[in-house]
Structure formats: C-alpha cells, structure tokens
Amino acid sequence: MSQPQNLTEELGEEIITQTGNNKSLKIVQLYPRDMNIYGDWGNTLSLSRRAQAHGFTTEIVDYNPGDEFPLDGDIFIGGGGQDSGQSVVQDDLLANAETLRMLAQDGTPMLVICGLYQLFGKEFKTVGGETLNGVRIFDAKTVGGEERLIGNIVEESEEFGTLVGFENHSGLTYLSGDTKPLARVTKGEGNNTEDDGEGAHVHHVIGTYLHGSLLPKNPAVSDYLIKHAAIKKYGEFTPVVIDDSLVEKARASAAARPR
Numbered sequence: 001m002s003q004p005q006n007l008t009e010e011l012g013e014e015i016i017t018q019t020g021n022n023k024s025l026k027i028v029q030l031y032p033r034d035m036n037i038y039g040d041w042g043n044t045l046s047l048s049r050r051a052q053a054h055g056f057t058t059e060i061v062d063y064n065p066g067d068e069f070p071l072d073g074d075i076f077i078g079g080g081g082q083d084s085g086q087s088v089v090q091d092d093l094l095a096n097a098e099t100l101r102m103l104a105q106d107g108t109p110m111l112v113i114c115g116l117y118q119l120f121g122k123e124f125k126t127v128g129g130e131t132l133n134g135v136r137i138f139d140a141k142t143v144g145g146e147e148r149l150i151g152n153i154v155e156e157s158e159e160f161g162t163l164v165g166f167e168n169h170s171g172l173t174y175l176s177g178d179t180k181p182l183a184r185v186t187k188g189e190g191n192n193t194e195d196d197g198e199g200a201h202v203h204h205v206i207g208t209y210l211h212g213s214l215l216p217k218n219p220a221v222s223d224y225l226i227k228h229a230a231i232k233k234y235g236e237f238t239p240v241v242i243d244d245s246l247v248e249k250a251r252a253s254a255a256a257r258p259r
C-alpha cells in the first residue's frame with residue numbers, strides 16, 4: 001500500500017490537540033515516504049498521543065529528502081525501509097549527518113528503527129553488494145544476511161525493563177567502541193545471530209529493530225523521549241500519571257506469544 005504524501009496533513013486535525021498550556025513539542029518524522037514500514041507510523045502517532053497525555057501540544061512534521069531540515073525539532077523519529085528505500089534516502093541523510101550528530105551530542109532525543117537504525121551506524125553492506133554509508137552516531141556496522149530474522153521479540157533493557165515487539169530484517173548489526181546495546185534479547189534474535197544484544201543507545205538516541213508496536217507496547221520509551229525533549233527545551237518535566245492497565249495486558253500477551 002502506498003503511503004499518503006503527507007501523513008501529518010492527512011491526520012493533522014486529529015493529532016494536534018490543545019491542552020491549555022503553553023508547552024509544545026515538535027516531533028520530526030524522518031523520511032516517512034521511503035522509511036516507514038511494519039506500522040512505524042504508529043510509533044509517531046503513539047508518541048504524539050503520549051506527549052499530549054503528559055500535557056503537551058504536539059506538532060508532527062514530515063521530513064523527506066530535499067526538504068529544509070527542521071533544526072527546531074524536539075524529538076526525531078524514523079522508521080524502517082527496504083534496502084531500496086535506504087538507498088533513496090542515503091545521500092540526503094549524509095548531507096544532514098553532521099547536523100544530526102550535533103543534535104545528538106546536544107542531547108536531542110531520537111528513535112530510529114531498523115533501516116534507519118542501520119543508517120545511523122557507520123555503514124550497511126547490503127546483500128546485493130552495495131555499501132551505504134551512515135550517519136556515525138552509533139559505532140555500528142551492518143552486513144546484509146541471506147536469512148531474514150522475523151518474529152516476536154522480548155528483551156531486557158537496563159533503562160526500560162522488559163521491551164516487547166516484532167523484528168523483521170536481514171541486516172546483521174555489530175556494535176563496537178562505546179556504543180552499547182539497548183537491551184539483551186531473551187526471545188528472538190536482535191542485532192545479529194551471534195550475541196544477544198539488540199539495538200543501540202548513545203546520548204539520548206535509541207536505535208532498535210523493534211517496529212511499529214514498539215511505542216504503543218512500551219510507553220516507558222515514549223516517556224524517556226518526551227522527558228528528555230521537555231528537559232532540554234523547558235528545563236523540566238512533570239509526568240502525568242497515565243493509566244497503562246490496557247498496555248500492561250497487551251505487553252503480557254505479547255511476551256507470552258511464541259517466537
């Protein structure tokens with residue numbers, strides 16, 4: 001199914017609500033035209049709704065190749081894509097690599113999933129023999145594998161506790177240097193088939209193979225992104241206690257599912 005040209009325009013009325021205070025967060029979705037599969041748009045929507053529940057007004061901005069880069073973004077989020085989609089965005093991404101590195105070092109929260117996670121590393125050698133250079137926020141290299149790693153995944157993260165989700169990738173990612181994994185896999189594969197690491201986490205930038213059900217099923221990750229965005233912009237974050245009982249049921253059911 002083709003993506004709408006501008007997801008924000010399509011759903012804008014619904015997702016931007018006034019909450020009566022003057023605090024707002026701008027969420028930038030990176031490359032929704034080419035990098036947005038397996039429900040990744042749902043992460044953006046979920047993040048926006050969660051920020052609204054914490055009392056913020058939210059604005060979602062799509063960033064596609066050639067657009068003016070939204071330097072005033074408070075949270076950057078990007079999804080997965082096929083190798084071909086990654087190839088399409090590569091030049092634009094590299095043109096913005098220094099800006100993204102600067103924002104990351106400055107503490108801007110970001111969440112990048114699968115295909116964009118791979119491109120936030122140093123390089124991705126595709127199974128077709130192409131080398132895509134990355135942004136170098138993560139000290140990570142990815143190599144295209146012959147086999148796809150597909151299925152439900154459960155992992156334990158120091159920062160977030162248990163994370164549940166779904167992975168679907170052939171790229172195998174290897175971390176080095178100071179880049180630590182986001183979590184240790186207890187069910188599924190994660191970064192590669194050799195170690196139990198999944199994803200990566202440096203500054204406030206999270207890379208992961210968990211797709212569109214990540215933020216709806218793991219609100220602690222949304223809260224982390226919102227908290228760091230709010231502290232960076234306003235110097236404070238006062239969380240609202242949100243009833244997560246339904247989420248807890250969904251998490252328990254996801255964790256119990258077979259691979």
Ligand SMILES: NC(=O)CC[C@H](N)C(=O)O
Nearest residue numbers: 080081083114115170171
């Ligand atoms: N789901 C994805 O984003 C896939 C990324 C990459 N093309 C891979 O298969 O490894």
